[in-house]
Amino acid sequence: MKIRQFQGRNMRTVMAQIHAELGEEAVILSSSTLPDGSVEVTAAVDDVPGQPSAVPLSGMNAGPSAAEARQIERMSEELARLRALVEQQLSGLAWGQTQQKMPGRALLLRRLLAMGLGWELAQSLLEALPEEVEQSEEAAWPHLLALLGERLHVTEEDILKSGGIVALVGPTGVGKTTTIAKLAGRFVMRHGAGQLALITTDCYKIGAQAQLQTFAEMMGVPVHVAQTRNELETLLIGLRDRKLILIDTAGMSQKDIRITQQLTAGYSGLVPLKNYLVMSAASPLKVMREVYQAFSRMGLKGLILTKLDEAVQLGGALTLMAETQLPLAWLSEGQRVPEDIERVDVDHLIDRAMVMLDQNGQAAMESAMQLGVGKEFFDAQ
Numbered sequence: 001m002k003i004r005q006f007q008g009r010n011m012r013t014v015m016a017q018i019h020a021e022l023g024e025e026a027v028i029l030s031s032s033t034l035p036d037g038s039v040e041v042t043a044a045v046d047d048v049p050g051q052p053s054a055v056p057l058s059g060m061n062a063g064p065s066a067a068e069a070r071q072i073e074r075m076s077e078e079l080a081r082l083r084a085l086v087e088q089q090l091s092g093l094a095w096g097q098t099q100q101k102m103p104g105r106a107l108l109l110r111r112l113l114a115m116g117l118g119w120e121l122a123q124s125l126l127e128a129l130p131e132e133v134e135q136s137e138e139a140a141w142p143h144l145l146a147l148l149g150e151r152l153h154v155t156e157e158d159i160l161k162s163g164g165i166v167a168l169v170g171p172t173g174v175g176k177t178t179t180i181a182k183l184a185g186r187f188v189m190r191h192g193a194g195q196l197a198l199i200t201t202d203c204y205k206i207g208a209q210a211q212l213q214t215f216a217e218m219m220g221v222p223v224h225v226a227q228t229r230n231e232l233e234t235l236l237i238g239l240r241d242r243k244l245i246l247i248d249t250a251g252m253s254q255k256d257i258r259i260t261q262q263l264t265a266g267y268s269g270l271v272p273l274k275n276y277l278v279m280s281a282a283s284p285l286k287v288m289r290e291v292y293q294a295f296s297r298m299g300l301k302g303l304i305l306t307k308l309d310e311a312v313q314l315g316g317a318l319t320l321m322a323e324t325q326l327p328l329a330w331l332s333e334g335q336r337v338p339e340d341i342e343r344v345d346v347d348h349l350i351d352r353a354m355v356m357l358d359q360n361g362q363a364a365m366e367s368a369m370q371l372g373v374g375k376e377f378f379d380a381q
């Protein structure tokens with residue numbers, strides 16, 4: 001790149017000089033008015049012909065070229081990075097101040113975050129903590145957990161007792177089919193095989209039907225296949241005498257839930273269809289939020305949390321429950337059918353989160369201390 005400085009009586013004469021010496025492709029880097037009123041302009045031109053690196057004088061009013069667009073994009077990416085950096089520094093600073101002014105509060109926040117709770121939830125629980133309680137080392141933590149408990153819900157209804165038409169929806173591989181088998185197994189033990197029907201809409205994965213079929217054969221319950229909404233409705237009418245109909249759906253990426261949605265959303269036939277979202281407790285909070293966003297469109301009755309045995313924290317799932325008010329219906333922690341599934345109450349759920357904090361929280365606490373906790377850091381988890 002060739003860079004030159006030009007001086008002249010006014011802008012027009014300087015521009016003429018730049019044009020004459022550097023050509024049409026020249027770009028202005030800076031301009032200023034000198035004390036004597038004359039104008040000084042720094043201009044540059046790319047050595048490589050045909051590759052302008054900024055807005056050429058001749059094209060000031062034209063739209064950006066492809067190269068310019070790329071440059072603008074690079075600049076905005078750079079700005080976003082800078083912004084994130086500044087925000088991180090600021091929240092680090094705020095954290096430092098909190099630690100100095102309110103060491104008790106900082107410790108409580110750190111514990112909530114080490115449980116895996118989202119930043120906003122942790123902050124809002126602390127804000128709800130009465131000041132006199134916050135001062136007391138013994139009372140503060142149980143009080144915080146009680147406040148957390150108030151924001152969590154479990155379903156009143158036990159589908160194994162009440163029955164109905166129940167579809168399990170959720171992303172790929174979270175354990176929908178396994179959960180159906182567990183629920184089916186338990187239901188048959190209570191009510192007998194004749195009261196249950198199984199339907200699968202999973203026609204996409206090789207072996208998907210065989211997987212459910214194997215469980216079903218052991219229980220003596222046939223598996224029906226519905227590939228379209230019409231087929232599903234016809235089946236549901238035919239099976240209306242069954243106390244419980246469990247529908248296994250194909251695992252869909254949260255980015256492509258159209259098919260499941262078309263199949264199971266808002267069934268307006270004989271009995272309303274209840275969709276339960278199945279989600280792995282081991283997923284990062286960010287992914288859980290995305291999954292919820294996508295699947296909540298089809299109307300959800302409750303949440304089934306799986307793979308608790310693979311999770312190191314429960315706080316992410318609790319945060320999602322608190323944020324969405326979605327009630328928990330079942331908790332699954334293992335692959336054994338039908339043993340590894342249970343209904344839990346909120347107190348039990350919080351106890352579990354605490355046990356996991358005791359087991360795995362130390363590492364999370366330490367990393368929180370080293371990094372100078374910031375919202376961005378936790379949101380990125």
Ligand SMILES: Nc1nc2c(ncn2[C@@H]2O[C@H](COP(=O)(O)OP(=O)(O)OP(=O)(O)O)[C@@H](O)[C@H]2O)c(=O)[nH]1
Nearest residue numbers: 172173174175176177178251306307332333334335
């Ligand atoms: N560790 C653990 N594994 C589980 C649990 N639930 C299911 N799995 C396992 O997760 C894997 C996937 O389970 P599936 O039931 O096939 O999951 P899915 O949601 O039906 O998957 P797609 O139909 O492919 O979307 C299997 O290996 C299951 O044994 C659980 O609670 N804990």
Ligand SMILES: [Mg+2]
Nearest residue numbers: 176177208251
């Ligand atoms: Mg499946």
